[in-house]
Amino acid sequence: MAGGRTFFGHPWGLATLFGTEMWERFSWYGMRAILATFMAASPARNGLGMSEETAQAVVGVYQALVYLVALPGGWIADRILGPRRSVFWGGFVIMLGHISMAIPVTTPLFVWLGLLLIISGTGLLKPNVSVMVGRLYSEDEDGRRDAGFSLFYLGINLGAFFAPLVVGWLAAGDRWHLGFGAAAVGMAFGLAQYVWGGRSLRGTGERPGLRLSPDERRRFGRLAGLGTGAAVIALGLWALTGTLTIDRFTVVITVIILAVPVAYFGYIMMGGHHLTEDERDRMKAYIWLFIAAAIFWMIYDLAPTKLLFFAERHTDLSLFGVRIQAATTQSFNPLFIMIFVPVFAALWVRLGTRVSTPQKFGFALITVGLSFVVMAIAAGLAGAGRVSVWWLVLVYVIQVFGELSLSPVGLSVTTKLAPEAFKSQMLGVWFIAVSVGDAVGGQTGRLSRVLSDPAYYLVLAALAIAAGVALFMFTRRLRVLMAEHYHAEAIR
Template sequence: MPSGRRAREKTFFGHPRGLATLFGTEMWERFSWYGLRAILATFMAASPATGGLGLTEQTAQAIIGIYGALIYLVALPGGWIADRILGARRAVLWGGFVIMCGHISMAIPAETGAFVALGLLLIIAGTGLLKPNISTMVGKLYPQDDDARRDAGFSIFYLGINIGAFIAPIVVGWLAQDDRWHLGFGAAAVGMALGLVQYVLGRRHLMGVGERPGHRLTPRERRHFTLTLVVAAVVAGGALAVWVASGTFALDTFALVMTLLIVAVPVLYFGYILLGSHNLTDDERSRMKAYVWLFAAAAIFWMVYDLAPTVLLFFAQHNTDLSLFGLRITPATTQAFNPLFIMIFVPVFAALWVRLGNRVTAPHKFSVGLFVNGLSFMVMALAATLAQSGKISVWWLVLVYLVQVFGELALSPVGLSVTTKLAPEAFKSQMLGLWFLSFSVGDAVGGQTGRLKNHMSEPAYFLTLASISVVASLVLLAFSGRLHAMMREHRAPSATPPT
C-alpha cells in the first residue's frame, strides 16, 4: 500500500482500523467464553431443584476438563478448514454464529441436560473456527516486514482478550446469582451477538484479509473430505449410541475415555514427526526431542493452572467469605482475578525477559513457571487446612491467583516463542497447533485429578498436585543444560538455520 494512502487512512492507536474490528470481536467472544466458564461448574453441581444438573463436583470437574481440552484440540481442524475451504474471514463469522447458538442453547431452561450438551458441542465447534483464524487475520493486517508494529498490534489484541475475560465473570456471575443460571448463559449469548454485529459492521476495514482460502480444496479433495467427515461422524455417533443403549454409559467413564484419546493425539503426532523421515536435519530432530520435554512440562503446568474454573471455583463457593473491600461478590467473580493480574504484570515480565536476555533460557523459564505454579497450590493446601475450621478470607484466593499469574507469564508466552523457534521447516505451520495440544492434555488430565479426592483430604489433594509441579520443575532445571544443548543454541549463529 502506498505510504501516502496509508497515512490518510484512519487508524486504531496508530494501527490498521481492521485491528479495532478484530479487537472488539475477540473481546466479546472472550466475554462469552469466560462468562460461561465462570458459572458452568457451579451450575453442573447445583441441585436440579435450583435449576442445576445435579452432578457431583468430581464429575463436573471431569466434564469441564474435557470441554476445555476439546476447545484447544479443535483449533487444529478449525485452522485447516479456514485454509482449505472457508477462508479466515468466513470461518470467524460462522464460528461466532455457532458459538452464539451454543450459548442460546445453554440459556434454554430445561429439565434434562440435552440443551446443555448441545450448547457445549456448538461452542466447541464454533471456537475451533473462530479462535485460531482471528489471530491469523491480525497478523495479516501488517506488511510482511513490519514486525515491530505487528508485535505491538498483537499486544493490543491480547489486551482485548483480557478485558473480556475480566468483565465477564463479574457481569455473568452477578446475573446468574440466586440460581438464575440461564440468565447468565443468555448474557454470554448476547456478548457473542455483540461481537458478531461489530465484526460485520467493521469488515470493510479488514482490507481483504482472509477473504479466500489460502489453499482451496480441489473438487475431488472436497468430495473426499465430505465423505471422510460423514463416515467419522456416523462411526463416532454410532459407537456412542451403542454405548448408551448398553446401559453402561456414565459421564465419568466417558470423560476418562476422552482423556485417553486426547493424550494419545500428541503422542502419535510426536511419533509421526520423530520416527518418519520428513527430510529433517540432525539439528531439527534434536530440537524436536528437546521440545517433547518442554511440551510435557507445559501439560503438567496447565493440568494445575486450569483447575481455576472447577476446583478453585468450588473452593470459593464453599470455603471463603466472599467479601472484598466490604462488598459481597459471587463465586464467579473470583475468576476475574486472573485476567486483572495478567493485564497488570504483562509489561513487567516483558521488560524482565528483555533485561535478562539470553542468560535465562527457555528450559529455565519453564522450570520457574512450574515451580511458581506448584507454590500456588502449596498456598491452596494451607488455605484448605485453615478452611477446615470455618470459612476463610477470599484474599487467600487473590494471593493464589497472583502467584499463578507469575507462573503463567514465565511459561506461556515463552512457550509460543520456543515452539516457533524449534519447529522443523517441514512442520512450521503446524507447530503452534501442537503447542495448544499441551493445553488439551493438561485440561483433560486435570479434570481427572478430581478422582484423587476419593482417597485423600482436600489439603492433601492440593499438596499432591503442588508436589507434581515442583518435582517436574526441579527435573527440568536439572536437565536444562542438556536440553539447551539439544536445542542447538550453543552453536554459532551461522550453524543454525534462520527462523
C-alpha cells in the first residue's frame, strides 16, 4: 500500500467510499430539504395537502426508521451479503426510492413506496460503508484510521451542504418531482463511482463476517416471511376497520420505536448475562445518557420540519441581498459543522478529562434548548410580519455547538460503558437514541394545535434546559457509576 495510489495520504479506497457517502448524503439531505414542504403543499401546488403537524410526524417517523434499520442492515451484512455488496444493493434500492418519488403522478402511492425503499436501502448502506472505511487500515493504524474517518465525515457534510442548494433550486415553483429526481441522480453518481472504484477497495468487505449456515438461512427466510406477512395482515385488518389514518399510523410506529430501547435495556439489565456489578452501574449511567441524547435529537432534528416551515412562512429569504429558497436554510447546519469541527476537536484535546461525558451532554442539551429560546423570540417577532433569515442562522450556529459536544462522544461512551457480552450490539444502540428522538420530535407538532409557536418553542426549550441542568447536578453520581471518578480525583 506504501507505493500505491493514495488519497491525501490514505488508501485510495477511501476516495471511493468518500464519494459514495458524499453522493448518498446528497440524495438523503436533498430530498429531506423539500420533503415536509412537499407533503404540506396543497394538491393545487402538486403537493400531498397534509397539515404541517401531520407532515412533521411523517418526516419524524421516516427519519427514525432510517436510523432504526441500521441494526438489521448491519446484521444482514455480517451474516448474508457482506459489507461490500450491502453498500451496493443499499445504494441501488435508495436510487429506486428516489426515482419512485420523482414520478410525476397525483397518487401518493409512489411517494410511500419511495420512502419505504429509501429506508430499506439506507439501512443496508449507511452502517456498512463506515465499516469498510475502518477495514481499509490495519489494526495498528489507529491514528491514520481516525484521520481517515475525519476525511470521510468531510464527505458527508459536503454532500449535506450542497444538496439543499441544488435540490431546493430545482424544486422551486412547485417542481417537487424535479428535486426528487436530482436526489436519484446523485445516488446514481455515487453508485457509478463505487463500482468504478471497486478495485481500489482490494477485497475489503467482500465476505460476511459469519455467514449463515443453510439451516440458519432457511430459518431466517421463514421468520422474515412470517414477519412481513403478519405486518401486511395487521395493516389490512386495520384498514378494513376504517380507522387507519396517516396520523394514527405515525403514532403506532412511534410507540413501537419507544418500546425497542425499553425492551433492550430491560433484556440487558434483567436477563441472565453474568453482568458484573460494575457493568450494571455503567449501564445505569448509560440509560440516563441515552435519554439525554434522545431529548437532544428530538429538538435538533426538527430542522427539516418545524424550522423549515418557519423559514418558508415567516422569514425574509434573503442573504446578503440574494434571494434563497427555504430549502437553502438546510445547508446552514453542515456548513457550520465543517467550520467548527476543528475548533471543537482542539478544545476537547486541550480540556482532556477535566470535562466529563455527562457535562458535555449537559452542555449540548442547554445549547439546543437556548436555540429554541431564540426561535421563540423569532416566532414572536414574526407575528407582526416576516423576520430576517439571520435568526435561523443564529439558531443553527447554537445548535451546532451542541451537536459537536454530544455527537462525537456518543459512540465512544457507548463502547466504553457497554457490558462485555454486548460490546458489538451496543454500537447500534446509539442510533436508537437518534431514532427515538426523531420519532418523538415528529409527534411534538401536535402541540401546535394548543400552543402558539413561541410557546411551542419555549416548552421544548424548557425540557432540554432542565435535562441539561439535571445532568450537571448529577455529574458526580454519574461519574461514579461510569467509573470516571478515579480520573476526576487525579486531575484535582
